[in-house]
Amino acid sequence: xxxxxxxxxxxxxxxxxxxxxxxxxxxxxxxxxxxxxxxxxxxxxxxxxxxxxxxxxxxxxxxxxxxxxxxxxxxxxxxxxxxxxxxxxxxxxxxxxxxxxxxxxxxxxxxxxxxxxxxxxxxxxxxxxxxxxxxxxxxxxxxxxxxxxxxxxxxxxx
Amino acid sequence: xxxxxxxxxxxxxxxxxxxxxxxxxxxxxxxxxxxxxxxxxxxxxxxxxxxxxxxxxxxxxxxxxxxxxxxxxxxxxxxxxxxxxxxxxxxxxxxxxxxxxxxxxxxxxxxxxxxxxxxxxxxxxxxxxxxxxxxxxxxxxxxxxxxxxxxxxxxxxxxxxxxxxxxxxxxxxxxxxxxxxxxxxxxxxxxxxxxxxxxxxxxxxxxxxxxxxxxxxxxxxxxxxxxxxxxxxxxxxxxxxxxxxxxxxxxxxxxxxxxxxxxxxxxxxxxx
Amino acid sequence: xxxxxxxxxxxxxxxxxxxxxxxxxxxxxxxxxxxxxxxxxxxxxxxxxxxxxxxxxxxxxxxxxxxxxxxxxxxxxxxxxxxxxxxxxxxxxxxxxxxxxxxxxxxxxxxxxxxxxxxxxxxxxxxxxxxxxxxxxxxxxxxxxxxxxxxxxxxxxxxxxxxxxxxxxxxxxxxxxxxxxxxxxxxxxxxxxxxxxxxxxxxxxxxxxxxxxxxxxxxxxxxxxxxxxxxxxxxxxxxxxxxxxxxxxxxxxxxxxxx
Numbered sequence: 001x002x003x004x005x006x007x008x009x010x011x012x013x014x015x016x017x018x019x020x021x022x023x024x025x026x027x028x029x030x031x032x033x034x035x036x037x038x039x040x041x042x043x044x045x046x047x048x049x050x051x052x053x054x055x056x057x058x059x060x061x062x063x064x065x066x067x068x069x070x071x072x073x074x075x076x077x078x079x080x081x082x083x084x085x086x087x088x089x090x091x092x093x094x095x096x097x098x099x100x101x102x103x104x105x106x107x108x109x110x111x112x113x114x115x116x117x118x119x120x121x122x123x124x125x126x127x128x129x130x131x132x133x134x135x136x137x138x139x140x141x142x143x144x145x146x147x148x149x150x151x152x153x154x155x156x157x158x
Numbered sequence: 159x160x161x162x163x164x165x166x167x168x169x170x171x172x173x174x175x176x177x178x179x180x181x182x183x184x185x186x187x188x189x190x191x192x193x194x195x196x197x198x199x200x201x202x203x204x205x206x207x208x209x210x211x212x213x214x215x216x217x218x219x220x221x222x223x224x225x226x227x228x229x230x231x232x233x234x235x236x237x238x239x240x241x242x243x244x245x246x247x248x249x250x251x252x253x254x255x256x257x258x259x260x261x262x263x264x265x266x267x268x269x270x271x272x273x274x275x276x277x278x279x280x281x282x283x284x285x286x287x288x289x290x291x292x293x294x295x296x297x298x299x300x301x302x303x304x305x306x307x308x309x310x311x312x313x314x315x316x317x318x319x320x321x322x323x324x325x326x327x328x329x330x331x332x333x334x335x336x337x338x339x340x341x342x343x344x345x346x347x348x349x350x351x352x353x354x355x356x357x358x359x360x361x362x363x364x365x366x367x368x369x370x371x372x373x374x375x376x377x378x379x380x381x382x383x384x385x386x387x388x389x390x391x392x393x394x395x396x397x398x399x400x401x402x403x404x405x406x407x408x409x410x411x412x413x414x415x416x417x418x419x420x421x422x423x424x425x426x427x428x429x430x
Numbered sequence: 431x432x433x434x435x436x437x438x439x440x441x442x443x444x445x446x447x448x449x450x451x452x453x454x455x456x457x458x459x460x461x462x463x464x465x466x467x468x469x470x471x472x473x474x475x476x477x478x479x480x481x482x483x484x485x486x487x488x489x490x491x492x493x494x495x496x497x498x499x500x501x502x503x504x505x506x507x508x509x510x511x512x513x514x515x516x517x518x519x520x521x522x523x524x525x526x527x528x529x530x531x532x533x534x535x536x537x538x539x540x541x542x543x544x545x546x547x548x549x550x551x552x553x554x555x556x557x558x559x560x561x562x563x564x565x566x567x568x569x570x571x572x573x574x575x576x577x578x579x580x581x582x583x584x585x586x587x588x589x590x591x592x593x594x595x596x597x598x599x600x601x602x603x604x605x606x607x608x609x610x611x612x613x614x615x616x617x618x619x620x621x622x623x624x625x626x627x628x629x630x631x632x633x634x635x636x637x638x639x640x641x642x643x644x645x646x647x648x649x650x651x652x653x654x655x656x657x658x659x660x661x662x663x664x665x666x667x668x669x670x671x672x673x674x675x676x677x678x679x680x681x682x683x684x685x686x687x688x689x
Contacts, residue, residue, distance in 0.1 A: 007473065007477045010481045011476045011477050011480065013481075014476065014480045014481045014582075014585070015476070015585065017484070017585075017589055018582075018589055019585070021591065021593070022584075022585070022588040022627075024595075025524060025591060025595075025630075026623055028614070028618075029524065029592075029595060029617055029621050029627070030524075030618065030621040030622060030623040030626060030627045056622065212558075215562050217558065217562070237566075241566075244561075244563065245564045247562065248562075249562040251555045251558065252555070255555035255556050255559035257551075257556055258550075258551075258554070258556070268565075269565075272563065272565050273564065314559075317563075
């Protein structure tokens, strides 16, 4: 029979190991910024089409991740998608006239919102909206546009 | 033997009925256990002797009938009342039922730790006194697995008397022990009974040992009390069944043969 | 009509056991308060349930993580997406494999031991003896083990996942040459604290609850013979495995949607 003290030490070590594992999962593995972003600020942007954008997709500026998509809604009056972006608080100098576009990382990669800085001296604040937006490129539309242009050219040429 | 010339018994069982599924265990048994005496319940295996102890201890409830212990109707007690009563009962199980994870010392200390707030030094003294009484003070640091069956029963006995109960129930205390151990246990039961005045209930089918130490014997068969009385009186019993049992005759009211069709017909027949 | 009769009988037995099991659970909850007041009982059980399961959980976690790293790499590299290895390994472990495999191992290691221990205590009349000493075995024997199992399981599952991710890291980054930065950043970008980690912990907690419940109930309800105890031990492992896998589907559907 193992004595009481070493049992207590072993249990203590076990609990410490378990908590350390949980801590590692939370800090090292997961996106803990989901919580630190909780005190960030929100911007909204309207798009004609968001393609495959999802909640929690990254928001980047110059390729650097500065926030994430917090919510996606559909505005029935304007027939537009309203995307709420949550930006980390340290990125507080985004010019007012910045534009937002939806890009795809790589050929099959996930979609994300890229912000292009404008030239305005005033900065975005909480609940502001981004007016300049560019929708996601939808493959079918791209192809049909291309084909349409081709036909117009052929018709004009003859 | 009229009831009026005796003091009120510690345990009074009236018209006990109990069945296990379809099997009838008790079918109207009346049993009295006198205070300060050694009373033995005797009967063949499977007659529900252990069941009877469990009903006195409140672990099983009879289908009907009453089980009075010290004036309390055991089957009707609430859990906390029952637990309060059990603190005054000790039970020595057939196998000893020692806690395999605890040392001998801790086994005997267990009821004291659970039910008293005595300081450690006093618990130690009490445990050593109890172990000394069963002759195993020197074995206090052993684990139950290191003990022989007879020693385990002695430890169980020390544990059963740890709280100084008013009665002890012994479930088959002699079964499967060598003669020396049987002698030791008999002496211990007698000693505890005489020195502490503890009421003892023994459940057994070992005729000689029981006859030697019991004050009173109940013979049970097929759910009924067949005969009862002091050992000497019982030897003169007119019941064939009691005679067969006491003298260990192979055939009698309890047949040697399990009920079967006629032997000759069975051998000649084509089975079935 | 024979099969109809036996169906009915099986059904009755099933409902009887289900009812007894739940009533038993109520009694255990009733006895839980005593355990909280006596931490020494709990610590002793945390040792035999948690600490003694640590080795098998850690070793299995490491192996599962390494295999996962290797297999996923071979698939991902065809799409040139081996940078996502960290994400794939972490998500598989945190969401599914960690809680489920750890719970199955837990049922096999700790659950069967619990059933055997309590069953043997019953078979050797220790539980009965305790009752006769005016001590409620539900409070002294069952409740501490139940609580210890419930608390140990999430910790064990977290250890399994964490060690597994390290195993995946070792194979992916150490042996196969995935970029270390990409491994962790892809993981961090795609594993959500609430959605993935917390849900995984909830899963493991539920599995721990059910597996321990089955184990202590089977032990307490065992037929007190050698054969009865061995049957109960087998039943614990089989029933726990079924319960864990079935619950995993339900919980996954509830948590991650898709249905």
